[in-house]
Amino acid sequence: MKKLFYIGFAIIVLITALFRVPQESFGFTNDKIRSMENEIANNRDERKKLQDTLTSIERIKQNLTNARNDLKRFIEEMDRSLAIVEQNIVELLALISAKEEEIIEKTAELEYAIEVQNAQYAGMKDRVKFSYEQGEIFLLTMLLGAESLSDMLNRADYIEALSKYDEIKLDEFIATTDYVALCKEILEAEKEFLDEAREAVEAEREALNQLIAEKGREIEAIENDITSQERAIREYEAEIAAQNDAIKILEKAVADERARLAAENRRRFDGGKFNWPVPSSRTISSEYGNRMHPILGVNLFHNGIDIAAPTGANIVAAYQGKVVAADYSATMGNYLMIDHGDSVFTLYMHASKLLVSEGAEVSAGQVIAHVGSTGRSTGPHLHFSVRVAGQYVSPWGYFGS
Numbered sequence: 001m002k003k004l005f006y007i008g009f010a011i012i013v014l015i016t017a018l019f020r021v022p023q024e025s026f027g028f029t030n031d032k033i034r035s036m037e038n039e040i041a042n043n044r045d046e047r048k049k050l051q052d053t054l055t056s057i058e059r060i061k062q063n064l065t066n067a068r069n070d071l072k073r074f075i076e077e078m079d080r081s082l083a084i085v086e087q088n089i090v091e092l093l094a095l096i097s098a099k100e101e102e103i104i105e106k107t108a109e110l111e112y113a114i115e116v117q118n119a120q121y122a123g124m125k126d127r128v129k130f131s132y133e134q135g136e137i138f139l140l141t142m143l144l145g146a147e148s149l150s151d152m153l154n155r156a157d158y159i160e161a162l163s164k165y166d167e168i169k170l171d172e173f174i175a176t177t178d179y180v181a182l183c184k185e186i187l188e189a190e191k192e193f194l195d196e197a198r199e200a201v202e203a204e205r206e207a208l209n210q211l212i213a214e215k216g217r218e219i220e221a222i223e224n225d226i227t228s229q230e231r232a233i234r235e236y237e238a239e240i241a242a243q244n245d246a247i248k249i250l251e252k253a254v255a256d257e258r259a260r261l262a263a264e265n266r267r268r269f270d271g272g273k274f275n276w277p278v279p280s281s282r283t284i285s286s287e288y289g290n291r292m293h294p295i296l297g298v299n300l301f302h303n304g305i306d307i308a309a310p311t312g313a314n315i316v317a318a319y320q321g322k323v324v325a326a327d328y329s330a331t332m333g334n335y336l337m338i339d340h341g342d343s344v345f346t347l348y349m350h351a352s353k354l355l356v357s358e359g360a361e362v363s364a365g366q367v368i369a370h371v372g373s374t375g376r377s378t379g380p381h382l383h384f385s386v387r388v389a390g391q392y393v394s395p396w397g398y399f400g401s
Contacts, residue, residue: 039186071219072330078215079333079374085208086312086352086372092201099194106190110183117180120173208311216378239331239376247337247347250325251390254339267322267341273400274318275365277348277384281309285381288394303392304347304385311352311380313371317362318346318384318398326358332383333375336368343390349383350375 276282286306317338324345325337334351352372362368373380386395 074218075215075330075376078211078218079328082208082211082215082352082372082374085204085211089201089204089208092197092204096194096197096201099190099197103187103190103194106183106187110180110187113176113180113183117173117176120176124170124173212311212373212380215373219376219378243329243331246329247345247387248390250337251343251345251387254324254345255343267339269319269341269344272319272364274346274395274398275316276399277315277318277346278307278309278313278371278382279316280313281307283308285379288396304349304383305395306381306383308379308381309371311370311372313380314367315348315351315369315371315382317364317366317368320364321346321362323356323358323360323362323368326354326356326360329375331376333377334369334372335375338362338368343388345387347383347385347387349385350377350381352380 284305285308286302288302288305290301319338319340321338321340323336324339325335328334332347332349334354335347335349336351336354336356338346338348340346348369350372351369352374353370354368355370356362356366356368371380371382377383384395386393386398
């Protein structure tokens, strides 16, 4: 009778141990899975935002319609649009770099999760194999082999722990499997986003080129209008005169500053040879001196050389000196003026972006700006001028061989 009691009690304990549900799980938790799901949602938002920020050429053209009757205003408005597109390109390139780093991290995370999943699966196979080989008779035999009720309870606790361990491992494996699937989904989404960002950069570059071409066409159309050609010539000459007046004011301010300084501290030009201001291009689109203006059709003086180069190409300081002007005008666009001492100055016009500010000391060959088509310009180039003692001179005598 006592033996039957032990058998019945053992069966009850065994059933209780085998079917008790664990209260906790480990490994890739629900919080981690929710975090990954949030990343997937954020990725969708980022991709929508990316498409919303792409430049609309037609919208820009429409906004510029009212400015076409005023050349100066048209140029200023167009240059603002060009600056926005160029900034979009900079931000997209930074985004691409960040996404490439994220993809590296996500790939490593996925590889680790797969390793964990494989290890968990192998462990579960071993436990299933053991359970199949031993069967429930093994557990019942272990219980019936107890020498006392206390021993039986201890063995029951052990069996319960085994059952709980198996269920925890199963929960962990399920969570890891879900996590691996999410990792693959976010990695695929990140790669698709990266492809879209790269396509967006190309679209923005194409938009930039279209805007520059549109700007050139509009300037030519306005200046080619026969009824307004004389006015255009007067306007052009007035702008050049205003440009020269602005430069003379800058030169006078520098001269006054020099006069204030002690003679021994005065900046001196040592006669060294200039660096070529656009290292990536030697293409001269317009020479120094008197020339037939390509649009106005009259003989006008061209006070520098135009070096054609792609938008964004580096512009370097021809020689060491101090930046005495870093500004924007509708004629010169974004421009710089550098004092090299002894009334020798160099000017750099139509830049897409200035990288130095007024008052900065620059060294020969230092990158100071990027090539652009701002101001009265019909295509990307650098207009480079040299002034000595208040007069424009040919730059060619200042370059090395």
